Amino acid sequence: MSRNGFQPEVLDGIVNYCAGNGIQIHSIMTHFAAAWDNPAFTKLQLETFLNVAAKYRPRGIKLHVANSAGTLLGYGNDLDFVRPGIAMYGLPPDTKQNAIDMYNCLGLRPLLSWMAKPNLVKTMTEGRTVGYDNTHRCEEGEVIATLSLGYADGFNRLLSGKGIVTTENGAECPVIGRVSMDAISVRLPCQEDKYSNFFIIKNDYTSPNSVVNLAKMLHTITYDVVTSLAARLARVYARKGVIYTTRT
Template identity: 30%
Template sequence: MIRPTYCEINLAHLKINCRGLSRKTPVIAVVKADAYGHGAVQIARTLEKEGVNFFSVALIEEGIELRKAGIKSSILIGGSVYPFTNFREVIKYRLTPTIASLESGKSLSEISRAPVPVHIKVDTGMNRIGFAVTGAYDNIIKLSKIKNLLIEGIYTHFPSADTDRKLTLNQAGKFRNLIKQLNKAGVSPKILHASNTAAERFVINTCTHIRPGLGLYGLKPYPSYSGLKPVMSFLSRIVYIRKIKRGESVSYGGTWKAKRNSVIATLPAGYADGVRRELSNKGSMLIHGSRAPIAGRVCMDMTMIDVTDIPGAHVGDEAVFMGNQGGESISASEIADTCGTINYEICCGISCRVPRVYVSKK
């Protein structure tokens, strides 16, 4: 590592979160989008050693990356496989595809020479992909009769488990009723899953597994959620300090002007790294456990902060964009609130320019 900007990934916290989430129900660990920016290969290796034997990704490429890295556990492709010729890669790398249409099921059957485990996606209200729950029974019965399709699992997804209890329970009821109907018809998949981290609080007796993503990484699905330990910290160091006079401006456009003689520190990370430009003149960083406000617009490669009230600040001091320092903390959720987005996007948006450094600190 040359530039002193990096993400520290605490694998001890990952293990603690996983153990808490899997306390009652086995998990299908979601490691899509490079494990929400945490590094899918290292996260999957760690969780596999913890006993996790099923992972979920969004893309075939993500599944192939894990296989090439030596992951032996089952890997669900949560997105649609298209074009259908990509089923050849699914079969080659022993991935578990999502079947969300009769066409995709038939295409897989035509390509495969042996039974392939599949998970069928049922849409209970997300209106994204999957068989509409109203017609899912007939379609799944048809799929169950297609050669070389082994229906290992059926699943759905709750779009508002963090905010709408009534809707979520209604969706769960629809899913439960569908599974009962299928069981009566002799279709009884061994794996059923619906709950993401936010829905983990709902007891959905139909399901055999939960499918957490956010919670594994210590990110809260809603403010009152407790018991999680953040896995990622986003860190850098001061590389330059300048004293400026009252009335002088900082960064592009001169949007920040000093109201007093001030001390400005420069950090070697900007919006190309994942320091959101929306934080310009609004966010803050931690220096010596105190908040230093961002001064001016966040640049592509650098961010300036006002350290006037932190007299001990020097070149080389650690700066925390996200994480804990000296009893103070800045969470992904706080940053997301300031930027008008969600904590998922904050972590996923930290770019590949920023190295991930893996540690184990309890």
């Protein structure tokens, strides 16, 4: 991958240096650069790694290579460890349909939902504008909810005017106007109960506000969406529908 570590041709010298200086080696590893998208390169990378590292395995040194994509696609699963990362959270390393189909076949699902309640619901008159820069102009009778979250929480500003949040019954509510630092506005299909819960991120693969579809909309990857969520967001941890701890 040529990011950290060292090139294959210097491995023997590194091992000899460690042996000569009393440094015990636990593992030799590499990290796949394109396990999901480029099988030819991935097989070459694995072959290159094994050509230089396999001779150390009989000495008790562990070898491992398989990230989430490698684990799922079978690259290096016969070594000493696998290192699934994002797969443990039910999120695919790629947003293409074949990745979603594989996850569904394996019975995986995203574990993360982001939910919020509106702090204000109001009915607008025709011509009123919403948010910075007047980018949304209301029609008569539009029902607008304000949610206390924004780009400071990890709701990307690029979702201005095109993001979707959903109600608990699945109704889609478009984000209108600019995403602010601490607030977004959404258009409701009707005068929803202002204490209703809204899904900012839905824990499936198909909703418009799933992590997969948010990544597609933002032309990025699922990792980027979820690692952007701010530390200030309250966390609620549940197992089989039962809350066992919270962090605020």
